Amino acid sequence: xxxxxATRPLRAPAQDGAFVVEPPLARVEQIVRxxxxxxxxxxxxxxxxxxxxxxxQARAQLLASSRAxxxxxxxxxxESGGGPLFMAGHQPExxxxxxxxxxxxxxxxxxxxxxxxxxLIVDNDTAKSKSLRVPAPPSAAYRWPHLQxxxxxxxxxxxxxxxxxxxxxxxxxxFPERVGSVLRGWDYQPIxxxxxxEVLNHARSTPLLxxxxxxxxxxxxxxxxxxxxxxxxxxxCQMPSFAWFICHLLANLERFHALYxxxxxxxxxxxxxxxxxxxxxxxxxxxxxxxxxxxxxRTGQSRRGRLMAQVIGDQVHIRVGDQxxxxxxxxxxxxxxxxxxxxxxxxIHGFKIRSxxxxxxxxxxxxxxxxxxxxxxxxxxxxxxxxxxxxxxxLEPPGFMVLSGTLLLPLPAYPVTKATVQHLRRQWRxxxxxxxxxxxxxxxxxxxxxxxxAQKEKCIIQSPATPTERRNRFEHIRTLNRLLRSPLHEQEQxxxxxxxxxxxxLQGNTVLQRRDFAFCLYPEEKLRRFCTQFL
Numbered sequence: 430x431x432x433x434x435a436t437r438p439l440r441a442p443a444q445d446g447a448f449v450v451e452p453p454l455a456r457v458e459q460i461v462r463x464x465x466x467x468x469x470x471x472x473x474x475x476x477x478x479x480x481x482x483x484x485x486q487a488r489a490q491l492l493a494s495s496r497a498x499x500x501x502x503x504x505x506x507x508e509s510g511g512g513p514l515f516m517a518g519h520q521p522e523x524x525x526x527x528x529x530x531x532x533x534x535x536x537x538x539x540x541x542x543x544x545x546x547x548x549l550i551v552d553n554d555t556a557k558s559k560s561l562r563v564p565a566p567p568s569a570a571y572r573w574p575h576l577q578x579x580x581x582x583x584x585x586x587x588x589x590x591x592x593x594x595x596x597x598x599x600x601x602x603x604f605p606e607r608v609g610s611v612l613r614g615w616d617y618q619p620i621x622x623x624x625x626x627e628v629l630n631h632a633r634s635t636p637l638l639x640x641x642x643x644x645x646x647x648x649x650x651x652x653x654x655x656x657x658x659x660x661x662x663x664x665x666c667q668m669p670s671f672a673w674f675i676c677h678l679l680a681n682l683e684r685f686h687a688l689y690x691x692x693x694x695x696x697x698x699x700x701x702x703x704x705x706x707x708x709x710x711x712x713x714x715x716x717x718x719x720x721x722x723x724x725x726x727r728t729g730q731s732r733r734g735r736l737m738a739q740v741i742g743d744q745v746h747i748r749v750g751d752q753x754x755x756x757x758x759x760x761x762x763x764x765x766x767x768x769x770x771x772x773x774x775x776x777i778h779g780f781k782i783r784s785x786x787x788x789x790x791x792x793x794x795x796x797x798x799x800x801x802x803x804x805x806x807x808x809x810x811x812x813x814x815x816x817x818x819x820x821x822x823x824l825e826p827p828g829f830m831v832l833s834g835t836l837l838l839p840l841p842a843y844p845v846t847k848a849t850v851q852h853l854r855r856q857w858r859x860x861x862x863x864x865x866x867x868x869x870x871x872x873x874x875x876x877x878x879x880x881x882x883a884q885k886e887k888c889i890i891q892s893p894a895t896p897t898e899r900r901n902r903f904e905h906i907r908t909l910n911r912l913l914r915s916p917l918h919e920q921e922q923x924x925x926x927x928x929x930x931x932x933x934x935l936q937g938n939t940v941l942q943r944r945d946f947a948f949c950l951y952p953e954e955k956l957r958r959f960c961t962q963f964l
Contacts, residue, residue, distance in 0.1 A: 439805050439831055441527065441944060446959060448530070448834040449805065457538060457830070461513045461799045464827035468795070473824065475677040477763035480795070480822075487670030487796040488514060494668060495547055495658040502634070502644060507536075507656040510543030516798035518549030518662070518789070521590050521639030523561060523947035526836040526959055529646075531802050533963040534832055536655040538800070546657040549793065552590040552639050553662045553724060553783035555733065559584050559638075561947050564840060564940050566614030573933055574840075574940045579608050582638065586731045589724075589783070590639035591663040595632070602629060612950070617839045620953040624649065653957055654964050665792075666783050672772040674792050675782075676760040678721065679745050680768075682738060685821055686712050686719045692816035708810045709787060713737070718748070722788045725749045728779035736782060754780055790814050794827055801829045836959045838951060840941040843934035850935055853928040860921050864913040872916045885909045 442449050452460065473480040491514075496506055515538045517531040535546035559582040565575050581604040583597040595601050605625045612619060627645040635641060647659065665671060678685050690711045697707070705711065712720040717739045724733040726749065734749035745757040745768075755775065760768035775782060784792060786807075791814050794801050803811060808831035815826035860867050865882040873879060888906050893899045914921060948956060 439808055441805055441833055442835045445835060445837040449831065451808075451831045452828070457800065458542065460828045460830070461542070464799055465513075467825045467827050470824070473822065476673065476680065476760050476765040478673070483670060483673060484796055487668065490668045490670050491547060491660065491665065491797055492545065492658070494664050495660040498660050498664060499658065504644070504647065505651070505656075507539075507546070507658060509539065509545035509658070512542050512544035513538075513799035514544060514797065515539055515546045515800050515802065516549065516793055517802040518551050518793070519804075520551045520554045520556075521643045521661075522556065523642060523949055525945045526948045526951065526956060527834040527944060528804055529948050530834045530960055530963060531804065531832055532650060532657060533653075533655045533960045534802060536650075536657050537963045538802075539657070544799070547798070548657050548659045549665065549789070550590075550639070550643055550659055550661040551789070553666070553789075555587045555589050556593050556638070561608070561950070563608055563611045563950065564615070564838065564943070564946070565611050568614070573937045576940055577611050579604070579611065588731050589663075589726075589733060591637070591661060592729075593638050594636040595638050595641070598632070601632075608950070615838075615840060617952050619950045620956060621949045623953070624949045653961055655960070662789060663781075663783060667773070667776055669769060669773065670796055671784075671792060672769045673765070674796060675721075675723070676757075676765055676768045676772055679738060679740075679757070680760040680765075681821075682719055682721070682740060682745075686714070688820045689722065689817065692813055692820060695816065696813055708813060709785075717741075721747075722785045724783045724785055725754075726781055728781060733783075786810070787813055787817075791817060794818070794829065795822065795824075800827075803829055803831050805831060805833045807831075834959065835944045836951065836956070837942050837944065838946055839955060842938050842941045845931050845934040845938065847935065850928065850931045853924060853931055857921070857924045857928055860917060860924060861914070862910060864910055864917055867917055867920065868913070875916060878913070878916070881909055881912050885913070 439449060439451060468484060469481045471479075471481075475483060492509075499506060515535050517535055519528055519531070532548055535548060538544065539546035560578045560580040562576045563579050565571065565577040567573055580600065582595050582601050585596050605622045608619070608621055624645060627648050628641050631641045631644040635644075643659065650656065693709060693711055696702070702708070712722060713735070714720070715737065718737045719739065721736045721738050723736040725736040725747075726733045736747060736749055738745055738747045740746075740759060743759045743761075745759050747754045747757065755771075755778075757771045758768050787810070790801060790803075790807070790811055794811075794814060795818065801811075808829065811829060818824045818826040865873075865885060868878065868882075873882070885906060888902055888909070891902060893902050
């Protein structure tokens with residue numbers, strides 16, 4: 430039986446080995462049925478073609494592209510039925526086990542409902558780091574457990590994963606050895622050395638960092654009984670159905686732009702967010718130019734840019750930064766094929782256009798899948814997608830699932846909690862400001878102690894009338910407290926030392942009990958047991 434918690438608002442579970450699944454797995458069949466009815470409702474057309482017909486075409490393109498992608502890499506294809514299509518996605522990085530469980534849940538859902546599971550490799554995102562945080566044990570230099578950052582490659586520049594090659598093969602190959610020297614102080618063996626051998630096997634076939642990680646991960650998943658189709662977002666963005674989706678947005682750019690920003694503003698109001706960058710920035714408006722929620726760059730460029738567009742007559746002008754790109758004919762019903770073809774020519778000539786996070790899930794939920802499985806962060810932000818599905822397309826948003834879990838490394842945590850620190854803080858504070866309460870019978874009987882306590886009690890019940898009198902009373906009480914604490918010096922020091930130690934141990938536990946360590950830092954047995962509970 431899976432240890433499951435379901436909370437609103439959604440939060441990662443604190444318990445080791447626990448999951449958050451919302452809505453419960455038992456409701457999946459009903460959600461899929463409801464989603465089918467919402468997404469095949471008559472009367473929804475995009476550029477003269479019904480949404481139902483577009484979904485059929487898009488799903489066929491997705492499955493063909495996914496199978497082609499995996500076949501090109503010499504990987505076996507999973508068996509799949511003709512039932513629902515389940516989908517999830519993440520960047521091609523070394524994520525934590527709570528992210529990884531989505532892949533196993535996809536596999537199980539596809540098996541249970543005779544459907545197909547497709548995992549999106551979000552290679553249009555940029556890599557934020559080429560290193561991992563590793564828990565280092567106490568040492569001569571560091572008294573407490575601490576995080577140590579170990580690079581697996583040399584950082585060159587920020588690039589999308591689809592173009593991010595390994596820069597330093599020597600540094601890359603030595604990564605497990607360098608991590609092992611840090612983890613050697615702990616009593617467990619991570620899966621990293623075996624996993625990295627598989628990563629290096631794929632170094633022969635691709636220089637791309639993300640491709641090496643995902644191929645090695647898929648190999649490990651197949652060993653553990655999880656076998657899904659996968660496809661990079663960069664390939665999804667080259668599908669004709671994606672071009673149809675984007676050309677429909679461009680044909681209705683002014684309305685879409687306004688509704689997008691209205692939805693962002695409503696989200697901020699509902700969640701009381703003041704930052705203009707959360708959950709996403711507004712789409713920019715520069716004169717007649719409107720920002721489209723897409724990334725764009727030329728082949729070989731190191732940085733992505735935001736795509737800007739404006740409609741002039743029957744033409745769509747687009748640019749990235751100050752660089753103008755080829756003009757597109759404005760899509761018009763009932764024959765938008767000329768615009769679709771012109772859009773696809775951009776990729777052929779080295780103009781790359783990729784979805785951003787919200788556009789990615791908007792296309793996936795609208796065109797591709799019967800149920801999308803998010804992590805906690807994606808589930809929160811997809812409230813915006815729901816708004817756009819409702820406002821722009823006039824659809825009742827299809828339901829999605831949120832699934833995540835917590836797996837802790839097998840490290841020896843300190844026997845301290847926040848409650849321990851709070852109790853010691855209250856105890857120290859009370860001794861500091863009310864020392865008379867802590868005097869033993871023997872100490873209270875000392876010379877002058879009883880008189881000091883009586884003076885303090887008399888001061889407390891006084892009601893001074895002027896600011897000067899109130900100040901004098903405050904100073905007198907402070908002096909009396911200092912005198913009353915004098916015989917309690919050792920006790921006060923002991924509580925203070927215990928409080929400082931508890932705080933340091935609690936800080937140590939924030940390292941030891943992190944849930945976001947990369948999955949390759951975990952021991953195989955514990956990691957496999959955690960992930961395969963869904964199979």
